[in-house]
Amino acid sequence: xxxxVTCSAVLSxxxxxxxxxxxxAPEPSVTVKPAVTRSIPSSAxxxxxxxxxxxxxxxxxxxxxxxxxxxxxxxxxxRTVGLDPNSDNxxxxxxxxxxxxxxxxxxxxxLTLAQSNRSDIKxxxxxxxxxxxxxxxxxxxxxxxxxxxxxxxxxxxMTPEQCAVLSDGAKGDFASALSMLSPKxxxxxxxxxxxxxxxxxxxxxxxxxxxxxxxxxxxGDLTSATNTAWAKLRxxxxxxxxxxxxxxxxxxxxxxxGSLYESLLAMKEPERAIASWDVLxxxxxxxxxxxxxxxxxxxxxxxxxxQDLPAEMVRHLPKSGAHPMPYGRVVVLTxxxxxxxxxxxxxxxxxxxxxxxxxxxxxxxxxxxxxRQTYATFSAVYGDVDLKSHSVSIGxxxxxxxxxxxEYDAKLDADAFEPRxxxxxxxxxxxxxxxNDRGADCTVSARYAASKIDPAFTGDAxxxxxxxxxxHFEYEExxxxxxxxxxxxxxxxxxxxxxxxxxxxxxxH
Numbered sequence: 001x002x003x004x005v006t007c008s009a010v011l012s013x014x015x016x017x018x019x020x021x022x023x024x025a026p027e028p029s030v031t032v033k034p035a036v037t038r039s040i041p042s043s044a045x046x047x048x049x050x051x052x053x054x055x056x057x058x059x060x061x062x063x064x065x066x067x068x069x070x071x072x073x074x075x076x077x078x079r080t081v082g083l084d085p086n087s088d089n090x091x092x093x094x095x096x097x098x099x100x101x102x103x104x105x106x107x108x109x110x111l112t113l114a115q116s117n118r119s120d121i122k123x124x125x126x127x128x129x130x131x132x133x134x135x136x137x138x139x140x141x142x143x144x145x146x147x148x149x150x151x152x153x154x155x156x157x158m159t160p161e162q163c164a165v166l167s168d169g170a171k172g173d174f175a176s177a178l179s180m181l182s183p184k185x186x187x188x189x190x191x192x193x194x195x196x197x198x199x200x201x202x203x204x205x206x207x208x209x210x211x212x213x214x215x216x217x218x219x220g221d222l223t224s225a226t227n228t229a230w231a232k233l234r235x236x237x238x239x240x241x242x243x244x245x246x247x248x249x250x251x252x253x254x255x256x257x258g259s260l261y262e263s264l265l266a267m268k269e270p271e272r273a274i275a276s277w278d279v280l281x282x283x284x285x286x287x288x289x290x291x292x293x294x295x296x297x298x299x300x301x302x303x304x305x306x307q308d309l310p311a312e313m314v315r316h317l318p319k320s321g322a323h324p325m326p327y328g329r330v331v332v333l334t335x336x337x338x339x340x341x342x343x344x345x346x347x348x349x350x351x352x353x354x355x356x357x358x359x360x361x362x363x364x365x366x367x368x369x370x371x372r373q374t375y376a377t378f379s380a381v382y383g384d385v386d387l388k389s390h391s392v393s394i395g396x397x398x399x400x401x402x403x404x405x406x407e408y409d410a411k412l413d414a415d416a417f418e419p420r421x422x423x424x425x426x427x428x429x430x431x432x433x434x435x436n437d438r439g440a441d442c443t444v445s446a447r448y449a450a451s452k453i454d455p456a457f458t459g460d461a462x463x464x465x466x467x468x469x470x471x472h473f474e475y476e477e478x479x480x481x482x483x484x485x486x487x488x489x490x491x492x493x494x495x496x497x498x499x500x501x502x503x504x505x506x507x508x509h
Contacts, residue, residue: 158185212302300364315409320357334502359484363381385404391434419444424442440468448462453478
């Protein structure tokens with residue numbers, strides 16, 4: 001859909017430009033007169049929509065006669081988007097622009113954006129997409145469903161070759177992408193754009209808000225349904241990719257988007273409204289997991305602060321200020337390697353945020369040095385036990401956050417989960433667990449200076465060597481008393497021994 005949105009955005013920018021030229025500085029030869037009513041052909045209307053008049057009424061102002069000067073201006077716009085004005089699609093776009101300039105809703109919307117964005121008109125496709133994203137945010141739930149039905153109908157008639165070009169995002173040859181559409185497909189695309197402009201003209205600013213948890217669940221449920229639909233398609237065509245590829249150039253992209261949209265339309269309310277808002281109208285366009293992984297404070301503030309924990313658990317935790325600590329945030333970059341392949345290296349970032357000097361720390365673990373974050377694990381910890389944990393990932397079915405079992409709440413009063421040298425300790429797993437974790441049994445070393453881990457650290461540290469209950473997984477971590485968090489040293493699982501080779505520490509107050 002990225003390419004479809006880009007196409008629509010550039011076309012809409014054409015309307016913005018034409019409207020500003022016609023409304024702000026009209027040609028002397030432009031004649032103002034009543035216009036003849038025109039309607040979008042029924043074959044080009046969005047599914048489920050009624051005929052939409054694209055002309056002003058007899059007594060409405062600013063109707064524009066297509067004089068030679070106006071037609072010459074419009075022809076230039078048509079060429080700008082890569083179409084020959086005398087081609088079938090060029091003529092369709094010319095007539096659509098004339099109709100749009102004679103429609104009060106389109107003119108009002110176009111003029112407003114033209115006045116506020118005139119300096120951006122030549123900024124490139126990214127500006128076009130941002131303007132279209134703003135337009136999509138004004139759609140209500142019914143508008144979004146109608147739009148998805150129209151997109152699905154348009155995609156169903158596309159060839160694999162068209163899909164490969166149109167799925168290439170804002171890259172590649174835009175003119176070729178437009179010219180590949182048949183006149184019928186081009187009419188469908190213009191009708192979709194008309195419906196978006198009309199909705200923006202009549203809809204009030206959107207007041208829809210959803211919790212992060214609700215969006216993540218709706219997005220995960222949509223992922224599960226889409227994967228199920230894709231698996232059925234692969235039974236009939238084993239040559240299809242293993243997973244639906246919507247973010248890369250692919251001949252199967254239309255099938256992938258079709259599976260996504262049809263799965264969304266089949267969802268029940270209110271999840272369907274949430275998912276459609278997430279995919280079409282949210283700032284992150286269906287990529288909330290990436291948004292949270294890239295901006296972890298957003299998720300910490302909305303779902304991992306003290307008040308977001310169960311009330312009974314909070315009752316056993318210290319009050320704000322009870323555990324003063326020498327930092328606001330610590331970021332640790334570690335380089336890992338695997339003993340089976342010493343030349344393989346990957347980087348992990350662990351960040352630790354002090355939550356109001358309560359002794360509760362929220363840690364975030366994600367890959368470091370990647371161009372785009374797609375995964376992160378969030379954990380609220382006290383001592384060395386997870387009070388709440390959740391992993392977010394693009395393309396994964398939803399799994400709810402895990403909570404420390406309530407039976408352990410009372411142990412928080414005695415700081416029972418702060419490691420003590422020479423004393424074995426059991427760390428219960430936060431439940432439910434995606435991997436059916438059952439906790440870990442740990443032994444605790446003698447104290448040593450935390451500065452041995454990194455000169456920036458103060459106070460003492462201990463090492464915990466732990467074995468997961470009921471599975472082949474061992475790990476060692478170093479717990480720092482002044483900071484109330486632990487750093488990974490190594491882990492052993494079915495893939496072998498992975499260990500830290502380098503660590504860089506940054507502390508902010």
